[in-house]
Amino acid sequence: MNHRIEKPQKLLNSDGVLTEPGWATKLIMEYNPLDMKADKIRLKEWDYYVI
DSSP: OOOBOOSOEESBOTTSSBSSOSBOSSOOEEOOGGGOOSOTTTOOOOOOOOO
């Protein structure tokens, strides 16, 4: 994956698919778990820290 994302946008479209696959140097994508089309019971989120 060699595509750099440079402008802010939503992470997922209305179908629950990535709007633009790629990478960014900052957190510029807007994530909303309600945009996911998976069953809410299967949606898992956690914070992950590495030292």
